[in-house]
Amino acid sequence: MPELPEVESLAEFLRDRAVGRTVAAVDVVAFQALKTVDPPISALGGLTVTDVSRHGKFLDLDCDGLHLVVHLARAGWLRWREDLSGAKPVRPGKGPLAVRVRLAPDELGLAPGFELTEAGTQKRLAAYVVRNPEDVPGVAGLGPDPLAEDFTADALAAILRGNRTQIKGLLRDQKVIAGIGNAYSDEVLHVAKMSPFKIASSLTEAQVADLHEAIVTTLRDAVGRARGLAAKDLKAEKKSGLRVHGRTGEKCEVCGDTIREVSFADSSLQYCPTCQTGGKPLADRRLSRLLK
Structure with a gap:
């Protein structure tokens, strides 16, 4: 299970590669992974990734004030792709892919992005689209962050x-x-x-x-x-x-x-x-x- 150090590193990784880019589309393959309906996940399309942060084990992509919050659970992971323009559509229920986030093409015509995957039969990976990260129940109930200055x-x-x-x-x-x-x-x-x-x-x-x-x-x-x-x-x-x-x-x-x-x-x-x-x-x- 990804814990604080891995999620912090993933946040840094995405800050370097995704911030400043426009979200082209978000494809949900494993429908049980999406835990919210309002705002719809399609609302992320056309927004710009302005920041990536972490709340405990939750990964938070701020897209012009709308947040894609992800919990990778026990067997989830994030795979970065340098070019998703040629990625084939995946049918629901086939393979480990849960969510695919496609970013707009760059000046070279490459369309980077990332995929959220989950191995095994117990599917617990969760994705939320919210206006405030605190709207995610797991985030709202978190204790203090052990790397925060006030954790003395x-x-x-x-x-x-x-x-x-x-x-x-x-x-x-x-x-x-x-x-x-x-x-x-x-x-x-x-x-x-x-x-x-x-x-x-x-x-x-x-x-x-x-x-x-x-x-x-x-x-x-x-x-x-x-x-x-x-x-x-x-x-x-x-x-x-x-x-x-x-x-x-x-x-x-x-x-x-x-x-x-x-x-x-x-x-x-x-x-x-x-x-x-x-x-x-x-x-x-x-x-x-x-x-x-």
């Missing part, structure tokens, strides 16, 4: 105070902190040397400071590594930069212990016992329930 250690302490949620789940909750998903929550907790099952309200002042530093540095480092990369290269870069997530059975780069995995909610998490849990493997609670 004190702000994080206020979020954690009295919260009995396990820290892993809290970091993934978009209504609490925007932009962090399953992968980067694993990375943050490894950097902070913290158990994913630790209760949020139990953190000491020093642990809150360490967690805040881990959040900010982990995300900023990931954004920095991805900066300047083509959209097609971002997935590989993300995977190569992860130290624990998706690396079950490999050696921890910090201590050499074996990275472990446990089931968590609707997914799984990875962690290092030596770095995070005092050398003790965590119990896989979902598996334990199945064995009873």
